[in-house]
Amino acid sequence: MELRISKGPTIYRAKYIFPVTDPPIENAAVLTKEGEILECGPYEQVRKGFLGEEIDLGEVALLPALVNAHAHIELSALKWRLTPSGSFVGWIKNLIRIRQEISAEEYVSSARQALKEAWQNGIGLIGDHGNTGLSVPLLRESPFLAVFFREVIDFKGHTNLKDFLKENLSDPKITMSLAPHAPYTVSPILMQAIKGWTQKYKLPFSLHVAESQEEVEFLRFGRGPIKELLEERGQWPSNFVAPGLSPVHYLDRLNILDEDTICVHLCQATEDELALLAKKRAKPCLCLRSNTFLGVGLPKVEKMLDLGLKPCLGTDSLASNDQLSIFAEMAAVRQFFPKIPAEVILKMATLWGAKALKRNGVGFIGQGARADLLIIPTEKKDPKALLEEIVTKTPAQIGRLYG
Structure with missing residues (x-):
């Protein structure tokens, strides 16, 4: 079932x-006009004094569209082309090699199919990361809202950021930001410099952090497989x-950490870091499903919640996941952390993702x-x-009601 919201009340x-x-x-009922919710509540309350059109959807539940706060749509062509190698850096090397072989x-076409x-x-809102920008026109022609993070990779630091800032920042559907790939x-x-630019324009700032043991070893001691990879790539x-x-x-x-910083993964983050x-x-x-595929461990999600952090959910790319499904990511949270309440998992998949991406009016009804x-x-x-079932497995039927 896919219904368009009526323009009138x-x-x-x-x-x-x-x-x-x-x-x-x-x-329950919602009252909408021109794609915006004017009221939500018990049906008798919402309909009181209302003389306009009413549509009864029947024996269904309404949820806000889900938020995928971290995806790489441009890497969708790598689906099924990579397997866990037992080494995080080994997987990166294979990704770089195979990426060059695809037309x-x-x-x-793979990005369009993934969307x-x-x-x-x-999914209704996507935090998409990419260093080619090929997904931007696809997102513009799609029904999604999005934040597109133009991902920067340059360990020597020679990049001129002006080369990346040619897109219009005021697009109502797509917010354009910049993101360093990783520390x-x-x-x-x-x-x-990237953080300063995003602060100037009040944009979200996102990067991969504490994903692997190799990253921890490199930042502490300046050695290991990451150093070798940077040397091979002429980036040392x-x-x-x-x-x-x-x-x-x-x-x-x-001075990069603040309320607008999205730290992706955190598998190796200690309680002190959290x-x-x-x-x-x-x-x-x-x-979590990407982390499991790569064998890099799982973050301390329950500790995050105890500390008052509000984690959101992402899929990462189809190079390390078999689907861009936030329902599947909710199920992973439920599987690995069964004590987390279902209503909290739903917030991770909706409101907290929208807050992280700084998109108002999204992630709730x-x-x-x-x-x-x-x-x-x-x-x-x-x-x-019903909510327990929603966070445990993907519903057999998912309808859309949108403006």
Whole structure:
């Protein structure tokens, strides 16, 4: 089922609504106009005094569209082409090699297909990362909202950022930002320059952090497989001195951590590092299925929540995942961390992702929110049982109601 929101004032009635910001509502309704939600609540309350069109959706639940806070759409052509190598850097080397063997046409067609599947899987907002920009026109012609992070890789720090800043920043559908790939692939001065630019324009700032043991070894001691890879790629600066710090403390020394910083992965982050992230109000982004594929370990998600952090969910790319599905990522959270309440997992997949990407009016159902909703059959379950099922497995049917 895929329905377009009527432009005029319209009430949509459903058995349940999961607003995310409030408990589930039974016998519920939303009032929309021109793609915006004007009111959400019990049906009798919403319809009081209303004389316009009403549409009863039947025995279904409404959820806000999901948020994939970290994806690499341009790498979709690598699906099924890579396997775990037992080495994180070994996987990177294979990715670089295979990436050169794929035609431009296949990259575009695979990216277009990946976006189609993401839409079918209920995603409405994407934090897309790429260093070619090929996904930008595809996103513009799609129904998604997006933040596109132009990813910078340059450990010698010779990049002129002006070369990356030719896109219009005021696009209502796509926010354009910059992102250093990781602390081990971008020079400290260049990372600080990118952070300064995103701060100037109040944009989200995202990078891979503490993903692998190789990263920790490199930043502490300046040695190991990452150093060898940088040397092979002609990216080794002769004057580099290892900071001698863990990844998160290194970023803190560079004054990069704040409430607009999205730290992706954090598999190797210690409790001390997580406490620092909480102090700085940074945003963790979990990509558990990618982490499992690469064998780099799992982040301390329960500790994040205990510290008041609000992790969001991403899929990473199809080079390390078999699908761009946030339903599948919710199921991974439930599998690895069964004590985390279902309503918290739903927030990770919706509201907290939208907050991390700095997109207002997304990730919840309520007054002022964007009318981008998922339609899920209730199968005669009560709301608690239905929510448990939603975070445990992908629904058999996912409808869309959007403007």
